[in-house]
Amino acid sequence: MLNPIKKALVAIALIAAGIAQAQTTEISFYYPVAVGGPITKFIDGFVADFQKENPGIKVNSIYSGTYQESLVKALTAHKSGTPPVTSVLLSTDMYTLIDDDAIVPFDGLASSAEDQAWLNSFYPAFMANSRTGGKTWGIPFQRSTIVLYWNKELFKEAGLDPNRPPANWKEMAEYAQKLTKRDANNTTQWGVQIPSTGFPYWLFQGLTTPNGVELMNAAGTETYFDNPAVIEALKYWVDLSRAQKVHPPGVVEWGTTPKDFFEKKVAMIVTTTGNLSNIKANAKFDFGVAMLPASKRRGSPTGGGNFYLFKKSTPQQQQAAFKFIKWITSPERAAQWGIDTGYVAVRPDAWNTPVMKKYIEGFPPAAVARDQLQYAVAELSTHENQRVTKALNDGLQAALTGAKTPEQAMKDAQAEAARILRPYKR
């Protein structure tokens, strides 16, 4: 038997533990990994630092696979009643999440003037995919744009200035012609390569944006796939491959494109800035990074993941998650995250931090994506997003494999998209 004093002590200890319990808010946080490198280690480091500074909050960070798998997990969990409190998901999933009534906007939580200022501290190009209907639904975190990588050695061999990337479409086609090497019946080296598996629509936006046209309206209820400027952009891509034969034929795999570049099978590739660390580590030759060549203007879509807040969580949890998101997107951490991963630091003041300045001094290509942001537009995103982008992807692949003409492919894609979006046009 315990004596009375011991009993009292135990009771006090139990009460104290109870209070501590009540003060700790637990939040679950799903995050996907889409680029190379020890990403989970970086995230765990951030979480540990945050918990040290905020003892009342416990963050359970859960690695949830690819973007697609993460969305499946988060939405399935939402439907069964226990979604994560916050998750990083594709910025383009915004309409899908809104339509499923799964997320809450950040505006309600950002009550103070300081919070409002924070909401406006990101690059406007990234906010284009994070706001709709006057509300902010996503906070930019791991974002990217498309850039051109070129092999300086192969440029030299072909008699081109190794420090001057193609500035416009005409130059890109000319350079690609000079950079393509053929023997008796084979092409041993291609001039340029734009991958077309997985999400060809995104890389296609790297052609339509410079051609001065957007693929959808800001409300996500209308697409413009059969706009003449869109068809012209597709024709340029298809011609590189099928008429001029300076781009590999058929559908080109996204995953092996960096490897094709390392193996010198192609002199110029168009891919995400997220591949920068990978290419820096594996290319055994001098390479350059440039903005996408212009047609009527410069331009690229943005891409990548945003933070979202899920609806089915308590107000305390949402507050705690809000605090965490604000903390992890501060200028210093945004800069560190960008350096570690190759993603574009999401706010202008992150680029003025000492660490970032030092990094760019040693590796100037890292700044190309930032400089391109002023020309960047939103990634294709609509209601019924995956269905609509699939209609466009099918059209692009049909044109690239020669099954349809660019005109026909885009007309069909537009008809399909219009059919899917009909219920949302009120």
Place this chain on the structure above:
Amino acid sequence: MNRFSVHIHGWLLLLPAAVLLVLFTHYPVVATLYHSFFSTPRGSVPPVWVGLENYRQMIDDPVFWQALTNNLWFAVGTIPLSIALALLMAIWVNGKIQGRSFLRLAYFTPTVLPMIAVANIWLFFYTPQYGLLEQITGFLGWPSHNWLGSRDTALACLIAVAVWKEAGFFMIFYLAALQQIPPNLNEAGAIEGAGRWYFFRRITFPLLMPTTLFVLVNAVINAFRLIDHVVVMTRGGPDNTTSLLLYYVYEVGFKYWDSAYAAALTMVLLLGLALLAIAQFAFFERRTHYQ
């Protein structure tokens, strides 16, 4: 014990298996059928009864028809080829040859490897320009080809992977069946002067019929069930030329979140498989000789 308690006893013994079966097989089938008659719930909009609307939508859905056609070609490509190869390999490693167990192991290895890993390896084989296949055709002086990226070859490439993966698995069954055939039949055949082909056609093959039936049913199911390699290698592309039925169900269910339409597609797939299985049993049962 009276009759009643015997019954109770019997049912109790059956219970654990029955519960699992009902929970994970029968209930999902019935639930899927039920949901296929409703609309997909969206956000705060609850599902409503739509009758056969989801099935009507299927008739107008070109991707569904393409996935179905692809799947039939995939079945036609994989089933006879993998079974024939399996039988050939089984007879080969059943003979008295040097390094027999090593050969058996080699044939069985593809079955042991996970499909995701296998698909990633084959992805490299098919890579244009420096992939293994391209290195061989390049050495022979043939023109380069984008195997997975062109409409004419993408599905055939997936068929090759599936055959390679499956043949070894079926071989094991044939090997076991071959070793069950009494050796005195062989001796009798030799005395009667039956040739090797005649012996195979009249004795070995008929005795293998139960195994062939089993393998065939499995091969048909696998032809509609295997999609891991599609996910890794082509994601249904280019332009849906490699989209198989189950992959399309996944896309509709977990990419478009149209769970009602996915349920209707699942029912069609299930019904098709059930009919095929029944037809196979009905057709082969009469020709199968069980020892």
